[in-house]
Amino acid sequence: MNAKPTPTTYxxxxxxxxxxxxxxxxxxxxxxxxVWVEGELSELKxxxxxxxxxxxxxxxxxxxxxxxxxxxxxxxxxxxxAGDRVHAFGRGELWQRKGEFRFRAYAIEQFGLGQLLRxxxxxxxxxxxxxxxxxxxxxxxxxxxxxxxxxxxxxxxAKRDVVETATARHPAVRFRIVEAAVxxxxxxxxxxxxxxxxxxxxxxxxxVLARGxxxxxxxxxxxxxxxxxAVAECRTPVVSAIGHEQxxxxxxxxxxxxxxxxxxxxxxxxxxxxxxxxELDALLARAGRALEGRATHARRHLxxxxxxxxxADPHSWITARRARLDGASASLRRLPGLRLERETARLxxxxxxxxxxxxxxxxERGYAIVQDxxxxxxxxxxxxxxxxxxxxxxxxxxxxxxxxxxxP
Amino acid sequence: xxxxxxxxxxxxxxxxxxxKLEDGNTTxxxxxxxxxxxxxxxxxxxxxLDQAEARVAExxxxxxxxxxxx
Numbered sequence: 001m002n003a004k005p006t007p008t009t010y011x012x013x014x015x016x017x018x019x020x021x022x023x024x025x026x027x028x029x030x031x032x033x034x035v036w037v038e039g040e041l042s043e044l045k046x047x048x049x050x051x052x053x054x055x056x057x058x059x060x061x062x063x064x065x066x067x068x069x070x071x072x073x074x075x076x077x078x079x080x081x082a083g084d085r086v087h088a089f090g091r092g093e094l095w096q097r098k099g100e101f102r103f104r105a106y107a108i109e110q111f112g113l114g115q116l117l118r119x120x121x122x123x124x125x126x127x128x129x130x131x132x133x134x135x136x137x138x139x140x141x142x143x144x145x146x147x148x149x150x151x152x153x154x155x156x157x158a159k160r161d162v163v164e165t166a167t168a169r170h171p172a173v174r175f176r177i178v179e180a181a182v183x184x185x186x187x188x189x190x191x192x193x194x195x196x197x198x199x200x201x202x203x204x205x206x207x208v209l210a211r212g213x214x215x216x217x218x219x220x221x222x223x224x225x226x227x228x229x230a231v232a233e234c235r236t237p238v239v240s241a242i243g244h245e246q247x248x249x250x251x252x253x254x255x256x257x258x259x260x261x262x263x264x265x266x267x268x269x270x271x272x273x274x275x276x277x278x279e280l281d282a283l284l285a286r287a288g289r290a291l292e293g294r295a296t297h298a299r300r301h302l303x304x305x306x307x308x309x310x311x312a313d314p315h316s317w318i319t320a321r322r323a324r325l326d327g328a329s330a331s332l333r334r335l336p337g338l339r340l341e342r343e344t345a346r347l348x349x350x351x352x353x354x355x356x357x358x359x360x361x362x363x364e365r366g367y368a369i370v371q372d373x374x375x376x377x378x379x380x381x382x383x384x385x386x387x388x389x390x391x392x393x394x395x396x397x398x399x400x401x402x403x404x405x406x407x408p
Numbered sequence: 409x410x411x412x413x414x415x416x417x418x419x420x421x422x423x424x425x426x427x428k429l430e431d432g433n434t435t436x437x438x439x440x441x442x443x444x445x446x447x448x449x450x451x452x453x454x455x456x457l458d459q460a461e462a463r464v465a466e467x468x469x470x471x472x473x474x475x476x477x478x
Contacts, residue, residue: 019447333471336464343419344457350422351450357429358443369440376437 006362020098034091037103038111039064041084046070057088066090066103076108087111100138117216120223124250127225132232132254139237139256141269145205148175148269151191153182158210158262162241165266170273176204182211186223196229206269207236209251210262213243222249223352231255241265325364363395382408414450422449433478 004027007022016024039057046053053073057064066088073080080086083291090105126134148166152159159177166173178197181192191209199208199323211222214327221227222242231238231254240255241262252258259265355361359369370378371391384403392399413421425446429439 217433262413333468336460340457340461341466343415347419347422347450347453347457350419350426351446353426353430354443354450357439358446359440360443360447371437371440375441377440389439393444 002063007381013023018099022094022099026094026096029092031096032091034089034106037064037090039086041080041086041108044082044083046073055082057086058074064103065100066105068105068108073108074105080108080110085111117154120220120221120250121226123223123225125255127228127232128252132228137232137288141237141257142205142241144170144271145269146174147201147203147205148173149201149204149207150175150177150200150210151194152177152210152262153212154179156182158212158241161262162208162210162266165263166270169267170270173270173271176201178207182221182223183214183218187221188227191221192224192227192230195230195234199236200257206239207234208239208241208262208265208269209255209258210241210265211243219243219249222251224250227251228254233358239265239268282400294360298399316319363393366395369393380408381406412452415453415460418449418452422446422453425449448478 005016005023007014007016007020011017037057039059039102041055042058044053045055048070051070052067054065054067057066062084068090087109088103088105089107089109090103093102093104094100095102131137150159150162152162159179163175163177166175170209178194180194181187182191185306195207195209209222211219217365219242222240228250231240231251237256239257239259240249240252241259242249243252243263244261257268259268322345359367363369367390371393372378373389373391375391377388384390384406386403386406388403390403392401412418425442428434429442429446434442
């Protein structure tokens, strides 16, 4: 900083040079701190030849010239453009050579968008916590509304889109249209009032909120907390049709049905007359075919019944019983033979085992068994005496004999 | 023969005798006696089976004759 300017004295008068005065004011300004200033960016001048970028900050009825180092300005994301609402951080400075007062900015932030989105997000959270977006709250749309309530801007393209599309689909559709400011201060209140008026009309079966596309700020009214609450309170189903498909103001979330655009809303609120007619015709044809099918089925069933043996051949039931009787009689005839065979096999088995164990085979080779009177087998000649009676068992039959000689 | 054991009694006794002999716990004298009795029972059963078979055959023949004459 330069040395403090000193005035020249003329008598009792201290007089500063212009440079001295400007320097003094500049020094004084330099001692002030940095501040944030909010305003609309305009008259933006930036060229690569200048080290500084020049612009104006505007307010209602006030203007402030400003500058910023080009390098610093180029780093701001997204790049500011004229018309942006911004917060600029810096301080006043005096350009001494020209005596011009300027705002020297060190930082610039786009204020409008971020701040607005944050505010909308806060309202969204609050309404979500209260359950205003819950699926259970959603009212179903009527199949064919008697009267469609439409809230839109005066003479708006959105109004034409809704009315023309709906009429093309269903020529008999009727509208009660309430025009309201859909942008700017007071829009939210105007739309809310229009909505309430239509909801109070018992003839209105569905309400459409329509507005063409616009910037986030333009659509701000449709994220208004009061309007969202009014939509939630409506007893009439509400369809929101705000902006383009990608826009999503809060009213879209709280409405019973969200239509991306006004013409989509029209498609949702009235059925396509031609399509419904065709559908009805198809249903009728299906019903006819179904009836025909049933008759054919019943006739075939009857034919089958008549063709069954009981009808075709009245004697059939006797024939069947006779066949069964014959079967039983055949079984009866087989039974004794089977039983005899089984018993014969059983007996043969017992006998085979008996022969295996008994002496029959030995006896058949010519051996004999001698037993005394008591039946004991005689193994030793000394066991009997001359004249004693013995029994002799042969392969077949037995002999009664008397001992005539003993040779021990 | 009519006063003798029934076919089933005779058959059961025969099978008992066979089992006893198979056990091998009998003396030779007993075994001879059991075997002799077994052969006797076998002959008895055999005769009764033959008789039954003859009766069945006779009955079937008579039924067939009746069926042939309508």
